[in-house]
Amino acid sequence: MTSDVPNAFIQTQMPERKEGEDRVIMKITGVLVDLLVELDPHTYKDFVVFENGKKVVYVTVLKAIYGMLQAALLWYLKFRKDLEGIGFNFNEYDPCIANRMRVRKQHTVRFHVDDIMASHVDSRVNDKFDNWLNRKYGSIGEVKTTRGKIHEYLGMTFDFTCKGKVKIRMDDYAVYAHCARVTATLRTDD
Numbered sequence: 001m002t003s004d005v006p007n008a009f010i011q012t013q014m015p016e017r018k019e020g021e022d023r024v025i026m027k028i029t030g031v032l033v034d035l036l037v038e039l040d041p042h043t044y045k046d047f048v049v050f051e052n053g054k055k056v057v058y059v060t061v062l063k064a065i066y067g068m069l070q071a072a073l074l075w076y077l078k079f080r081k082d083l084e085g086i087g088f089n090f091n092e093y094d095p096c097i098a099n100r101m102r103v104r105k106q107h108t109v110r111f112h113v114d115d116i117m118a119s120h121v122d123s124r125v126n127d128k129f130d131n132w133l134n135r136k137y138g139s140i141g142e143v144k145t146t147r148g149k150i151h152e153y154l155g156m157t158f159d160f161t162c163k164g165k166v167k168i169r170m171d172d173y174a175v176y177a178h179c180a181r182v183t184a185t186l187r188t189d190d
Contacts, residue, residue: 001118001126002151003133006141008114009071012078024061033057072113082136083109117153 005011028036033055036044049056080090080098088098088109098109107120107129118129126147133143151158159167 001130001145001147002153003116003118003130003143003145005114005116005133005137005143008075008079008137011137011140012071012074026059026061028057028059029054075113079111086132112154115154117151117158123147 033044033048036057037048044057047057047059049058076095080095083098084090087100088107089100091097091099096111100107102120102125103122105121105125107125108118109129110117116133118126120126120129130143130145133145137143146152149160151160155170155172157167157169157171159169161167
């Protein structure tokens with residue numbers, strides 16, 4: 001099964017600020033200021049300032065935000081701790097692979113940020129894992145899970161239709177690379 005956790009970074013708290021450490025401050029400008037004041041005037045209206053004639057609000061960031069350098073690391077640490085909390089042991093050579101034993105067989109989770117591929121010979125183990133993912137991370141939106149023999153994962157197509165084998169294809173990437181090469185060739189010939 002493959003799964004995608006919605007808004008993983010937003011579900012990750014920023015660490016508590018220690019004495020002497022900087023806070024993460026975000027500067028919000030323009031139309032977003034008006035939207036914030038309209039949505040919650042009691043919280044924001046007293047904090048609107050003008051800089052060079054433009055409305056500005058400064059806010060302290062409490063949740064990890066996509067694009068912040070540390071957001072991916074904070075999510076990783078949270079997800080790792082949560083997986084370890086349900087019995088997974090992490091691979092010492094690849095920190096994005098974890099295993100545990102279920103029904104006397106190995107249950108493996110591989111992940112890249114919020115994209116997850118889990119496998120076990122008993123589909124009920126994956127069902128329970130999917131339920132756990134949704135209980136843990138599905139409050140913002142359902143964790144989207146794909147089951148079956150063919151999976152799109154990290155830009156690759158994993159095809160498990162042949163017993164005991166897997167075919168991995170990257171057709172979309174190959175088409176993109178070909179188009180990029182043709183575009184680059186056209187530009188150099190101009």
